[in-house]
Amino acid sequence: MNKKSRISEAFAGRKAFVAFLTGGDPDVETTEKLIPVMAEAGADVIEIGIPFSDPVAEGPVIQAADERALSAGCTTDKLFDMVARVRDKTSVPLLFMTYLNPIFTYGAERFFQRCSETGIDGVIVPDMPFEEKSEIASSCSKFGVELVSLIAPTSRDRIRKIAAEAEGFIYCVSSLGVTGVRSEIKSDVTSMIEQVRAVTDVPCAVGFGVSRPEHAEQLGAVADGVIVGSAIVKIIAENGHESALPVSDFIRSMRAALDKN
Template sequence: MDRKNAIQNRFRDVRQTGKKALITYISAGDPDLDTTRKLVLTMEKNGTDIIELGVPFSDPVADGPVIQAASLRALQKGITIEKIFNLVRSLRQETAIPLILMVYFNSILQYGIERFTKACAGAGVDGLIVPDLPLEESEELRQTAAACNVDVIMLVAPTTPLERVKQIARVGKGFLYCVSVTGVTGMQKELDGGLAGFLTMVRSQTDLPLAVGFGISTPAQAATAAKLADGVIVGSAVIKVIENHLAADGLVEQVGAFVSRLKQGLADGITAQ
C-alpha cells in the first residue's frame, strides 16, 4: 500500500482551501478497539484531518494523567501492537485519512525496528511520533521508516535552541510537531504567551508544515493556535470527553460534537486574522 507523502499532501490540500489542519489524538483500544474504529471515522466526519493513535505503554513519560489513564484502560483490555495494526488495516477499508502512531521507542525496539516500520507500511500507517527518541538516536528509525514511506515526525519545544531546531527541521518529515508548553501533555487554561515568537523562529528554519500540540483543550485555544501554525493537535481534551462518557450512551457522538466545535474554532481563528 503506497501512501507516500500522505501527511504533507493532506496539509497541502487543507491549505489550498484556506483552512488549517485539525489533528486529534486518541489512545488505541480505549475503551475498546471497536469504539476506537468508530471514533476515527466519526472524528473524520466531523472535521479531523489527521489522526494520531496512541500505542499504550506502561511508562508514558511524555503524557499527563489523562492520557496515562487512557493508556492504562487500553492495556487492561489487552491491547497489543498487532491488534493496532489489524485495526489500521480494517480502517483502510473505509478511510484514507492520514494515520500516525504515537509510540514510545521501547515498544518499537521490542518489536524490531525494521519489522515495525514494514508492518506500519503494510497496515497503512503514514507516520510515527516517538516522543522519547532524541535526534541523536533517531537515524536508524528514520532511515528504515523512510524506506517504507513512513514519516518520522520530529518534535521541537520552546526550550530547543535555534541550532538544534535547524538540525531537527533538516531531517523532519510530514510536519514538525511544535510543543506549546514545557512538560507533559495535558489541558492548559491558556496558551504560552511566547508561542508566536517560538513558531516564528521554527518557521524560519523549515518549509515543513508546523503543528502545535500539548495543552490545547478548547475551541478558543484552537483558534489562537490556528492563527500561528498550519495545524493544531488536540489530545487530552478529546480523551477527557471519552472518559466522561465511558459509562453512558453516546460516547462516539459526544466526541464527534467536540471535534466539530474544535474545527469551528480553527475556522474562527483564521477569520479573525
C-alpha cells in the same frame, strides 16, 4: 519523498486539525469506530497512541487511558489489525504516537513494514530526540513512513537542525510539562515557528494543552495546525462506548474555531 505524502496534503488546504486518541481505550472496537467519525467531523490527521506501561511524557488523562487500554488487552498487533480494517473506511492520514520501546522490541524493520502494509502514514516518538533518531530513521524511510519531529520551548538553537531534517509536520510542544489540558497557552509559539520557517516549509502543528475552541482559533492564527489529545481522551474516558457523538461534537466546535483563521 517525491510524491506528496498524505500528511502534507492534509496541511495543504486549510489549517489542520490533528486529533489524538489512545488506541484500545476502552477497547479496540471503539477506537476502530471512532477514527472514521473523527475524520468525518473535521479531523485532518489522526494520531493513534500505542498504550505504554510507563508513558513519561503524558499527564494523568492519557496515563489513565493507557492503563485502561492495556488492562483491556490492547497490543501493538491488535492495533495494526485494527488499522488495516479502518483503512477500508477512511483515507485520513493516520499516525502512531508511541514510545520507542514498543517499536524497539517489535523490531524497527518489522514495525515499519507493518505500518506500511496496514496504512500508517507517520510516527511520533516522544522519547526519541534528534540525536537518537538513527534508531528508526532508515526503517521509516525504507517503508515510506514519515517521522514527525518535536520541538519544545527549551529547544532554542536546536530548532534549526531538527527542522532541517523534518518530515510530515513539526510537532511544536506549546509549553513545558507533560500532555494535558491547560487553561491558557502562554509560551511564545510564534518565535518557535519563525525559526522553523527560516529553514523549511514543513508545516508546524501545536500541541500540549490545546483543549478549547479559543486555543484553536488563537494558535491557528500562527501555526499550520493544532493537535488535541487529552481533551478528546477525556471525553472518551467519560463516555466509553458511547463516545462517537460527544467526540464528534467536540471536534466540530474546534474545527469551526480553527476555520475562523
